[in-house]
Amino acid sequence: MRGGDYDGSARSPDERSDIRATRLSHAWNEPGDSRLQLMGGAPILVLREQGGGIGGFFRAAEAILMPYIIGLFAVIVIMNLQMAGAIPMDAVGAGLVIAAVTFAAALAIAIHEAWTMKxxxxGWIVNIIVALLGAFFAAQVGGPVVAIxxxxxxxxxxxxxxAAGGGLMVAAxxxxxxxxxxxxxxxxxxxxxRR
Structure with a gap:
């Protein structure tokens, strides 16, 4: 799919968008294909389920929205831990609690993607390793960007x-x-x- 059309032939941009629109309109009715597809390099996700219909639509919405739901849940958990005083700010335990919540959410994202993509x-092992490494490196790079x-x-x-505590710590x-x-x-x- 990268660098060309679905069937490999050279087409004009208008013809390619017509083909994509046609595939989008028929995506819910094509049985047998239960993969999320990245269409033509654009972030348009389509779930093709057996039988199609409204059930396929809701499964597609769930697959697309689940990382946001996991992220929202992780934010709520870390904010509740902070407000309840469960994160000790004067010891090493604070970093460990924050890392545990971050890695648990990253693990949930990896498992969800591996499960929905069958x-x-x-694939499960690669997803878990990649998600944990991605969360680790994002925290290393994003820490100063957020903290400063x-x-x-x-x-x-x-x-x-x-030391500042309060709302700034919760926001951080x-x-x-x-x-x-x-x-x-x-x-x-x-x-x-790359898969």
Whole structure:
């Protein structure tokens, strides 16, 4: 699909968009194909299910929206842990709790993608490794990007976001969770482009 049309022939851009529109309109009625397809390099996802109909539509919506739902759930969990005082700000345990929630959400994204795409054993292993690495590297790169502007908002007296506490710490945790989940989802998406 990369660099050309579906059947490999050279077509004008208008003809290619007509073919894509036709395939989109018939996607719900083609039995036997239960894969999400990336159409022509554009992020248009279509789920083809056996039998099609409205059930296929809802399964497609679930497959597309689930990373956002997992991310929202992870943000809610980390904010509740912070507000309940379950994240110790004066010890190593804070980083461990935050990392555990981030990696649990990344693992959920990897498992969901492997399950919905009906991957084999190697596909599951690749998804899990890629999602965890993506979350790890996104947290490393996104940490300073999130922390430096928020630390500037904390004022002159604060040496860290943990020392500032309150709303800034909750905002930092929520933003870092979004960055980590985005890294996991992006890494799985990049690997899927190569499959």
């Amino acid at each position: 991957r084999g054993v190697i 502007p928020l630390l500037g908002l904390a004022g002159e007296g604060s040496s860290s976001l943990a 945790l929520a933003l870092m969770m979004i960055v980590g989940i985005g890294g996991a989802s992006g890494a799985v998406w990049l690997v899927n482009r």
